[in-house]
Amino acid sequence: MSEKKKAGVDKVCQETDCAEKMVGLTPEHKQLFKSFTYCPYCAEEMTLICNNCHEQLTSADFKFCPWCGSEFAD
Ligand SMILES: [Zn+2]
Numbered sequence: 001m002s003e004k005k006k007a008g009v010d011k012v013c014q015e016t017d018c019a020e021k022m023v024g025l026t027p028e029h030k031q032l033f034k035s036f037t038y039c040p041y042c043a044e045e046m047t048l049i050c051n052n053c054h055e056q057l058t059s060a061d062f063k064f065c066p067w068c069g070s071e072f073a074d
């Protein structure tokens with residue numbers, strides 16, 4: 001088996017305006033956002049994504065991205 005790519009899971013809002021606000025966040029804030037269920041900017045439900053391919057994930061418990069095969073480091 002070949003070496004797996006490493007990736008991380010990000011929690012984002014699908015609204016473009018909110019996603020743009022979240023780009024500038026510090027790693028500490030991004031960590032905090034992962035515990036949120038709803039977007040603090042628009043109250044839409046937050047979405048988990050793979051930060052390698054940016055595809056949506058249906059579970060926070062995935063060990064590998066089902067879309068790009070990256071291993072989630074944590
Ligand atoms: Zn939002």
Ligand SMILES: [Zn+2]
Nearest residue numbers: 050053065068
């Ligand atoms: Zn992926």
